[in-house]
Amino acid sequence: KAGVTQTPRYLIKTRGQQVTLSCSPISGHRSVSWYQQTPGQGLQFLFEYFSETQRNKGNFPGRFSGRQFSNSRSEMNVSTLELGDSALYLCASSLGGPSTDTQYFGPGTRLTVL
Amino acid sequence: AQSVTQLGSHVSVSEGALVLLRCNYSSSVPPYLFWYVQYPNQGLQLLLKYTSAATLVKGINGFEAEFKKSETSFHLTKPSAHMSDAAEYFCAVSMSGGSNYKLTFGKGTLLTVNP
Numbered sequence: 001k002a003g004v005t006q007t008p009r010y011l012i013k014t015r016g017q018q019v020t021l022s023c024s025p026i027s028g029h030r031s032v033s034w035y036q037q038t039p040g041q042g043l044q045f046l047f048e049y050f051s052e053t054q055r056n057k058g059n060f061p062g063r064f065s066g067r068q069f070s071n072s073r074s075e076m077n078v079s080t081l082e083l084g085d086s087a088l089y090l091c092a093s094s095l096g097g098p099s100t101d102t103q104y105f106g107p108g109t110r111l112t113v114l
Numbered sequence: 115a116q117s118v119t120q121l122g123s124h125v126s127v128s129e130g131a132l133v134l135l136r137c138n139y140s141s142s143v144p145p146y147l148f149w150y151v152q153y154p155n156q157g158l159q160l161l162l163k164y165t166s167a168a169t170l171v172k173g174i175n176g177f178e179a180e181f182k183k184s185e186t187s188f189h190l191t192k193p194s195a196h197m198s199d200a201a202e203y204f205c206a207v208s209m210s211g212g213s214n215y216k217l218t219f220g221k222g223t224l225l226t227v228n229p
Binding site for chain 1: 146150155156157158159160163165204208209215216217218219220221222
């Protein structure tokens with residue numbers, strides 16, 4: 001069974017631009033979560049989707065948004081990029097949700113904002 | 115509200131020595147607890163999880179953790195470290211029943227294994 005895939009793996013953007021990251025979950029998994037990982041803040045929860053519905057959202061500004069499609073693939077978007085948005089963005093999928101079911105993480109997308 | 119504190123951002127052990135990574139949690143409701151490992155340039159991988167069954171949980175690669183409610187702890191141990199254990203380890207907490215749909219992670223502990 002294929003694992004969680006994230007595209008692209010690396011991105012370089014400049015301040016003010018916007019970016020879209022993509023995540024394809026493991027086949028059959030309906031829950032997709034997104035996390036931001038930085039050296040200073042560690043792993044921070046962005047949002048979780050299940051069957052196209054956002055069930056929870058972390059404490060991030062409105063510039064961060066996401067969605068999930070009917071095939072469970074998910075995208076996250078960051079608008080008006082800031083230098084502080086430079087981070088590794090991790091996507092994770094699970095059958096029913098991250099709190100009880102095992103989450104499988106993708107390799108991440110490394111975003112650099114110049 | 116939930117939070118996790120991992121004591122020691124960096125732990126160094128010799129190959130063959132005991133590995134002990136500390137995790138304390140705070141939760142207003144009975145928690146579910148997890149340990150994840152991250153190897154360089156990779157995503158996270160689940161080592162083990164506690165979901166209110168046995169308090170001693172065995173995971174992959176010889177790791178285990180014990181849930182101690184009185185100490186609000188969930189420390190990770192391995193009797194004998196191997197070079198391949200060098201990685202960053204994250205403790206995480208969620209609400210039992212899964213109704214908050216998120217994991218809250220600790221800051222991580224980088225484990226170094228010396229030959």
